Amino acid sequence: MNPARLKPRLKPGGRRRPIKDQALEARQFSGRAMTAFIIVAAALLLLIARFFYLQIVAHEEFATRSVNNQVRVLPIPPNRGLIYDRRGRPVAENRPAYRLELVPEKIEDLDTVLADLGRIIELPEEALERFERNRRHHRVFDSLPLKFNLSEEEVARFAVDRHRFNGVEVVPYLARHYPFGELLTHVLGYVGRLDADDLNRVDSLGQAGNYRGTTHIGKIGIEQYYEDELHGTSGLEKVETNAPGRTLRVLERQPPQHGSDLVLSLDVLVQQAAWDALGDRPGAVVAIDPNDGSVIAMVSKPAYDPNLFVHGISSRDYAAILAAPGRPLFNRALIGGYEPGSTIKPFLGLAGLELGVINDSDEVFSGGAYYLPNVSRPYRDWKRGGHGSVNIYEALEQSVNTFFYQLALDLGIDRIHDYLAPFGFGEPTGLDLLGEASGVLPSRPWKRGRFGEPWYPGETVITGIGQGFNVTTPLQLANALATLANGGSRFAPRLLYASKRPGDAHATRNAAPVVARVPTVEQEHWQTIREGMRRVVHGEKGTARAIRPESDLVIAGKSGTAQVAAQERDEDMDEDTAAHLRHHALFIAYAPFENPRIVVAAVVEHGGGGSTEAAPLARAVIDAWLAQGVVQ
Amino acid sequence: MRRLLPTWVKWPQLDVPLLAALLLLMAMGLVVLYSASGSSTDVVYRQAVRLGVGLVALLVLSQVPPHILRIWTPWLYMLGVLLLLATWFVGTGRATNRWLDLGFFRFQPSEIMKLAVPMMMAWYLHPRRLPPDFVTVLVAAAILAIPAVLILRQPDLGTALLVGISGAFALFLSGLRWRVIFGLVGAGIAALPALWLVMHDYQKQRVLTFLDPQSDPLGSGWNIIQSKIAVGSGGLFGKGWLTGTQSRLEFIPERHTDFILAVLSEEFGLVGVLALFAVYLYIVGRSLYIAALARSTYARLLAGALGLTFFVYVLVNAAMVSGLLPVVGVPLPLVSYGGTSIVTLLAGFGILMSIYGHRNFIR
Numbered sequence: 001m002n003p004a005r006l007k008p009r010l011k012p013g014g015r016r017r018p019i020k021d022q023a024l025e026a027r028q029f030s031g032r033a034m035t036a037f038i039i040v041a042a043a044l045l046l047l048i049a050r051f052f053y054l055q056i057v058a059h060e061e062f063a064t065r066s067v068n069n070q071v072r073v074l075p076i077p078p079n080r081g082l083i084y085d086r087r088g089r090p091v092a093e094n095r096p097a098y099r100l101e102l103v104p105e106k107i108e109d110l111d112t113v114l115a116d117l118g119r120i121i122e123l124p125e126e127a128l129e130r131f132e133r134n135r136r137h138h139r140v141f142d143s144l145p146l147k148f149n150l151s152e153e154e155v156a157r158f159a160v161d162r163h164r165f166n167g168v169e170v171v172p173y174l175a176r177h178y179p180f181g182e183l184l185t186h187v188l189g190y191v192g193r194l195d196a197d198d199l200n201r202v203d204s205l206g207q208a209g210n211y212r213g214t215t216h217i218g219k220i221g222i223e224q225y226y227e228d229e230l231h232g233t234s235g236l237e238k239v240e241t242n243a244p245g246r247t248l249r250v251l252e253r254q255p256p257q258h259g260s261d262l263v264l265s266l267d268v269l270v271q272q273a274a275w276d277a278l279g280d281r282p283g284a285v286v287a288i289d290p291n292d293g294s295v296i297a298m299v300s301k302p303a304y305d306p307n308l309f310v311h312g313i314s315s316r317d318y319a320a321i322l323a324a325p326g327r328p329l330f331n332r333a334l335i336g337g338y339e340p341g342s343t344i345k346p347f348l349g350l351a352g353l354e355l356g357v358i359n360d361s362d363e364v365f366s367g368g369a370y371y372l373p374n375v376s377r378p379y380r381d382w383k384r385g386g387h388g389s390v391n392i393y394e395a396l397e398q399s400v401n402t403f404f405y406q407l408a409l410d411l412g413i414d415r416i417h418d419y420l421a422p423f424g425f426g427e428p429t430g431l432d433l434l435g436e437a438s439g440v441l442p443s444r445p446w447k448r449g450r451f452g453e454p455w456y457p458g459e460t461v462i463t464g465i466g467q468g469f470n471v472t473t474p475l476q477l478a479n480a481l482a483t484l485a486n487g488g489s490r491f492a493p494r495l496l497y498a499s500k501r502p503g504d505a506h507a508t509r510n511a512a513p514v515v516a517r518v519p520t521v522e523q524e525h526w527q528t529i530r531e532g533m534r535r536v537v538h539g540e541k542g543t544a545r546a547i548r549p550e551s552d553l554v555i556a557g558k559s560g561t562a563q564v565a566a567q568e569r570d571e572d573m574d575e576d577t578a579a580h581l582r583h584h585a586l587f588i589a590y591a592p593f594e595n596p597r598i599v600v601a602a603v604v605e606h607g608g609g610g611s612t613e614a615a616p617l618a619r620a621v622i623d624a625w626l627a628q629g630v631v632q
Numbered sequence: 633m634r635r636l637l638p639t640w641v642k643w644p645q646l647d648v649p650l651l652a653a654l655l656l657l658m659a660m661g662l663v664v665l666y667s668a669s670g671s672s673t674d675v676v677y678r679q680a681v682r683l684g685v686g687l688v689a690l691l692v693l694s695q696v697p698p699h700i701l702r703i704w705t706p707w708l709y710m711l712g713v714l715l716l717l718a719t720w721f722v723g724t725g726r727a728t729n730r731w732l733d734l735g736f737f738r739f740q741p742s743e744i745m746k747l748a749v750p751m752m753m754a755w756y757l758h759p760r761r762l763p764p765d766f767v768t769v770l771v772a773a774a775i776l777a778i779p780a781v782l783i784l785r786q787p788d789l790g791t792a793l794l795v796g797i798s799g800a801f802a803l804f805l806s807g808l809r810w811r812v813i814f815g816l817v818g819a820g821i822a823a824l825p826a827l828w829l830v831m832h833d834y835q836k837q838r839v840l841t842f843l844d845p846q847s848d849p850l851g852s853g854w855n856i857i858q859s860k861i862a863v864g865s866g867g868l869f870g871k872g873w874l875t876g877t878q879s880r881l882e883f884i885p886e887r888h889t890d891f892i893l894a895v896l897s898e899e900f901g902l903v904g905v906l907a908l909f910a911v912y913l914y915i916v917g918r919s920l921y922i923a924a925l926a927r928s929t930y931a932r933l934l935a936g937a938l939g940l941t942f943f944v945y946v947l948v949n950a951a952m953v954s955g956l957l958p959v960v961g962v963p964l965p966l967v968s969y970g971g972t973s974i975v976t977l978l979a980g981f982g983i984l985m986s987i988y989g990h991r992n993f994i995r
Binding site for chain 2: 020022025026028029030032033036037040041043044047048050051052054055056058059061062063065066067
């Protein structure tokens, strides 16, 4: 042993530490341990006496109370809030319906009962499978739904035979219904059966009790985003039941707080106009009121019927949706990424003016192709032979590529990125739906991070016509144009216009917040760009002059084409080009010119030219909106 | 005999009788839990996994010699206090700040203190002359008061009491003089009215309900009334497994967690309760026996304190279920579903196993 260990250790201050008597301490400890054990035993005796009293002495009394104990607490699910469009048309409603429920514990021979039920009520294979699945983890003596949305005949047939089915009941409930079906799916989303994942999430939010009687929950869209508002607060009922559990008397009732009704800023008529104008082509249309950031229309096509999902979609229906052409589940307006093409030109033109790179009389000569010094690759104009000398007005009117090649090069990618960012390119707009895509607003750091490569001048050139790395969503495009139209205030657009809590006399307006402001150097610069966009529709050579209204309505717009596959000559395709290789047609517009009340972004996939294919959509939407006058 | 392993690999020196009693207790717990959860194999499975994790902790700790534990003790204690302070700022619990989120998992730092406080107490008393003198008692009181107050502020009255009591047991076993003990207990009773002033509203409500459950039979008195009916209606032999109407029809609240004893009492009667108590008594007795065998003051005090604290869980929980105490959030140890407490408790028994296994070492 280390001899240092044997030296008495000194405490600070020099006092010797007291010597411990190990044997004495051990004895002392044993004494205390014995005392402790006696106390433990005594305490346990006391407990045993208590249990003896409860279970033996007072057993009769408690046994009686147990038998008479017939009070159960039952949840009363709240009614889900209704959803209206901007003009008060119901778009999500609750319809009275009946469901078939049974309590497995009360049924002696489940298989026979199910077989008998199957003779009077159609029980699809899926319903039985789901029932089996849910049976494994349900609360004992809770009733379990077997089939939703019974037909009236089924309810009637069951009523006749009811006496034969103990433990089976037909229960009235309110079923969600979407009267406009696929027209609004990509906005509204749908509710579906509460599944294990939903339950876990609800539980982790401390809402398990609130959802005990709830069968459906918002799965996607507005129904998901505003689930808390729509759901409401569950009530409860203390009821006296007899031995098999049937309710005899309601002792106490705490009514549920129903969910809030929501008013969306969408206008179903405008939505319908966009829907019809798209026809059978896949694409998206987004319309926004530039004055308050409220979304007037948001269409993505193809879509699907949300009502299929409410009662649990059959695997056959689901397979059909998955197999349908054009991916109906994909929300193009919200997450579809497209090259902006020439629709980016107004924003670049504004950057050029505001940053002092050009002024409104500067001209650039377009001779059909543009070359970088010492590079043989031509950057083409869409018009063979070019447009001649053009200024910014003419460059917008005729969508002159060369003008914007030069402008982009003069601005440089850094200034382009910094000027376009506040318009919301490259980031989610903050719309009140989940899962929005952010698109891409390229920059040097972005390219280095994404590809590990430096930025090349040629990439700046094609950025001038919105090609290359730029990716935007239709929603982003509409919101950026709204920012341009209203003078620089970028809203986080809102689908929710107002909400009304039950009992409130009036709905509360839900205003879209302004999330960024584009600084104005010179009002006239903005006016120059707007004038250029006016000429797109109203100018002699305007690319979209075909949609010029006969009335005195003035529309400002800009066409665009998004490349699908690299083509030798842009926008130079004919009827023979395979449909899936055709470019996407884009058009952005706002109206009326002097006092903008609506902004539209339209994308037609594989449509070809933006001015011919997408511009009429924008016109249809603008007409539908302005025809209705100002809403209060 | 030919060894399969090199000689330096020691087989775990486990106290077989104690381990057997623990396993018996867990098995009883799982059987009752299956009924209490409404025949949910899912719940039973998750509980079994948790018990498994606890057993691993037990095995690991049983291989760490007590003198190593003693060296770590002050660091563990300080870490625990720091984490408790951290919950103050970054706690994530609903309404209460009990949880600390480490990104990969969340835990309650107060659980650490359930082991760290008796360890620290034993560490502090270990080199001192016993019975402790006045200054020693004062310092010891501070050692247990600091974490107890921090936990009380979370607020978690149940755990704060358990942590405080575990330290107090070490002090008691160290030979604290009886007149001091009586003095402290007397002062404690005198201070009860003061406690009322610092209690939260929900805690006051529980006490009031306890004193007069009939005042609100469908509201907060519900737990106590229904639990007593369950226990009382069980009688001598109980209603039988899976057939307790009180639990099956969900009259008993929290029936698979804090009130699981009510389910056992209803379905297995007084006979079942006595069997359960017998196992608990054996475990406590065995712990004290192991403590008495130990050679160092540290091991003795720690082993004794852990065993006695284990019993306090049983005492408080059973008293609550049978209506002798107000509703406090204390689980029935190793039987109630869930809680990090299972791992902590089994880790504590790991320390006991280690003390048993190393009883012949003198350090």
